[in-house]
Amino acid sequence: MSAHNLLEIKHVKKQFTVPRGSLHAVDDVSFSVKQGETLGIVGESGCGKSTLGRVILRLQEPTAGKILFKGMDITAFTKEEMRQMRQHMQIIFQDPYASLNPRLTVSQIIEEPLTSFNLYPTVKERKARVAELMALIGLPPSAGNAYPHEFDGGRRQRVVIARALAINPSFIVCDEPVSALDVSVQAQILNLMVRLQQQLGLTYMFISHDLSVVKHISNHVGVMYLGQLIEKAPKPVFFRRPLHPYSMALLSAIPQVNVKEQKSKIILKGEISSPINPEPGCRFAPRCPFAQDACQTKDPEWKEVEADHFVACHRVEEFAQGLIYYQ
Numbered sequence: 001m002s003a004h005n006l007l008e009i010k011h012v013k014k015q016f017t018v019p020r021g022s023l024h025a026v027d028d029v030s031f032s033v034k035q036g037e038t039l040g041i042v043g044e045s046g047c048g049k050s051t052l053g054r055v056i057l058r059l060q061e062p063t064a065g066k067i068l069f070k071g072m073d074i075t076a077f078t079k080e081e082m083r084q085m086r087q088h089m090q091i092i093f094q095d096p097y098a099s100l101n102p103r104l105t106v107s108q109i110i111e112e113p114l115t116s117f118n119l120y121p122t123v124k125e126r127k128a129r130v131a132e133l134m135a136l137i138g139l140p141p142s143a144g145n146a147y148p149h150e151f152d153g154g155r156r157q158r159v160v161i162a163r164a165l166a167i168n169p170s171f172i173v174c175d176e177p178v179s180a181l182d183v184s185v186q187a188q189i190l191n192l193m194v195r196l197q198q199q200l201g202l203t204y205m206f207i208s209h210d211l212s213v214v215k216h217i218s219n220h221v222g223v224m225y226l227g228q229l230i231e232k233a234p235k236p237v238f239f240r241r242p243l244h245p246y247s248m249a250l251l252s253a254i255p256q257v258n259v260k261e262q263k264s265k266i267i268l269k270g271e272i273s274s275p276i277n278p279e280p281g282c283r284f285a286p287r288c289p290f291a292q293d294a295c296q297t298k299d300p301e302w303k304e305v306e307a308d309h310f311v312a313c314h315r316v317e318e319f320a321q322g323l324i325y326y327q
Contacts, residue, residue, distance in 0.1 A: 006034065012062050031310075039219070047226060048275075052224070057091055090169040092160055092177045111130050154185035175207045178190060190213065220235060226272070231247045233310070244316070269287065281295060282295045
């Protein structure tokens with residue numbers, strides 16, 4: 001795999017004005033994704049995962065920060081420049097039915113981006129490309145004449161994937177693409193995405209609340225909490241030795257097939273702090289049993305604790321040395 005960064009996010013923020021003030025949906029997030037790899041982003045509902053994905057693609061405009069794609073700062077791009085950039089950056093949405101036009105057949109849905117970007121000048125070439133994409137995602141040619149409502153969730157999501165791949169993007173934001181599917185179908189779609197990544201050299205940002213899904217597909221794992229990225233590490237390191245107390249609590253909730261391997265669940269207590277007009281201090285502090293005075297008043301620094309292992313926690317050195325831990 002290539003070692004260079006395809007995507008770099010630098011201090012990106014997204015705030016929404018609400019009646020009570022400013023909602024910090026994404027707050028000072030920085031990370032990078034290497035070409036051909038998958039970054040899994042996890043966190044509970046409302047933590048800002050999906051908003052982050054949309055901001056990276058500029059489906060929603062960032063309030064501050066820089067988004068570098070292949071070294072280009074796309075936050076400075078005009079609408080037309082951004083439209084052309086859509087050839088390189090695509091998204092797979094959570095609900096396949098809601099993201100497909102019910103009035104178009106499967107062939108028309110997959111062909112639409114080809115027409116929009118004038119990539120294949122003749123009808124014959126476009127039809128050939130549609131047939132190639134349908135074969136790639138495992139749908140028979142006869143499916144091209146069907147409408148989205150005639151398919152189950154798994155086949156609809158295959159259509160969404162084909163549409164995203166139609167214009168040969170190098171980066172795809174996958175916004176909980178399997179959470180609306182049955183477990184058996186989830187496995188099929190995940191395996192399809194892994195195969196396509198290897199075959200086409202794709203780079204994914206995979207958003208999910210399910211750590212077991214993220215473990216299956218990701219090279220690196222990032223954890224979000226109330227709009228902030230609080231930990232990012234290579235997958236083997238993260239699942240073996242997380243260094244943020246929230247990450248530890250998330251991992252303890254994963255059910256194990258072998259009951260003897262099941263660790264005791266960490267039950268978080270306390271109130272979730274509000275992302276509206278947040279005060280200085282760690283957002284996790286009200287629920288953290290290790291919180292000290294500094295945690296309540298000072299924002300933790302986002303720093304590299306070990307090689308490629310980033311954490312935002314005032315007491316991370318103590319966790320790294322094993323001086324403090326959940327009982």
